[in-house]
Amino acid sequence: MPRDHGRSPHHAETEETRRAILHAARDLFTKLGYRAVTTRMVAEASGVKQPLLYYHFADKEALYLEVQREHTAASQAALERIAARQNASVPERLRDVVHYLRQTHQQNMGLLFHEMRHEMSPQMQNALRNLFQTRIVEPITAIFEDGIRSGFLRSPAAGGISARMGTYLLLSSSSNLSTMASREDETSQSSVFGKEREAIDAIVHTLMYGMVDHTTVEPEHVP
Amino acid sequence: MPRDHGRSPHHAETEETRRAILHAARDLFTKLGYRAVTTRMVAEASGVKQPLLYYHFADKEALYLEVQREHTAASQAALERIAARQNASVPERLRDVVHYLRQTHQQNMGLLFHEMRHEMSPQMQNALRNLFQTRIVEPITAIFEDGIRSGFLRSPAAGGISARMGTYLLLSSSSNLSTMASREDETSQSSVFGKEREAIDAIVHTLMYGMVDHTTVEPEHVP
DNA sequence: CCTACCGATCGGTAGG
């Protein structure tokens, strides 16, 4: 029986196993990153023997790519729905974007980029870059572009930053959010969930309005 | 001859070798992270055989800790000097902070935190957390506190964010800067150096004044 | 400061 790497699921059981592997792999990869996850960890978490992974997927990179394909496809659908809500304000949509990404175990951006550059084959790098760019970055960038077009956000020509840079600032800030939130107050009694919502609101609000107190000093418009 | 792990350098040559190992290790760790650097890579880059590392350092973690001790000590000195420049404005000092961290191969924050949580022993985690907190975070936080005290920045009580959260936003934003800057314009003719300065200015400016266009719409003070 | 080497673990394959 030749290896078809899951392209033609003849048995429903075979496809079920493939789904189990993908599900376990997704949880592990998003929590631990690419390098730290071993094929044996994925096998154990999905209840199969390790060599079976190579019946369903060509190698570890192919498994990772398939995980990312499914993950980013779901994210794209959700992010485009949020971006299209023209009745909601720009900050409201951005807050929902961050909240969605957090809910769905968004990956550590710094770790993701590092591994793309240092642990993956060139083809893999390109494939992942494209997925991330078209399915995550672009839907979010559309929200910032809305804001610039409507005059709510400063245009780059008027000393503002580009919609894409806004997206990267939002993603960078929110990707280390759990680290920040856990340090934010050591004497917390409130739930982690509540703290996280507050932190998301604070990040979006800061990105929109900045930290400067306009009630005391007039903003110095440094270009 | 007992292993003293470099605590009592009897020969000048021995100490020189130790310095070479630390220098090579620092370059590799900051570029590739803890896990991806092998003891054999450090040995080759410093011109010694791999087992010699274990004469100067107890193990890989001890070597990493010593690298971080020296690295953060130098950073602390520089950051405190910048923070103390009361004649410079808050945004000017923050810009110099980011510029300094970039110059001295600042590490990828997302990668650093991930490895602290998942690749290090508990003792190591605590040691690194303390170094990072007291030598990097606190000097930068002092600048934000200056800004809040002087009324330039909104206080947390007035709907602003804490000085520490400002620090984490600054560090998160600047730590993925090279990734952002490289995507920012694909048709660039200008030098990478110039692009990076512009990106740093844009990050600090956004953190201070936000992306909202105050000349068109009055800022909606959402708490 | 080196040669020689260890046990563990990795991604992946053979063969059924």
Next chain:
DNA sequence: CCTACCGATCGGTAGG
């Protein structure tokens, strides 16, 4: 879908 196993590489040690 499994058992059995591979070559490579890892952090670390023995012994001089």
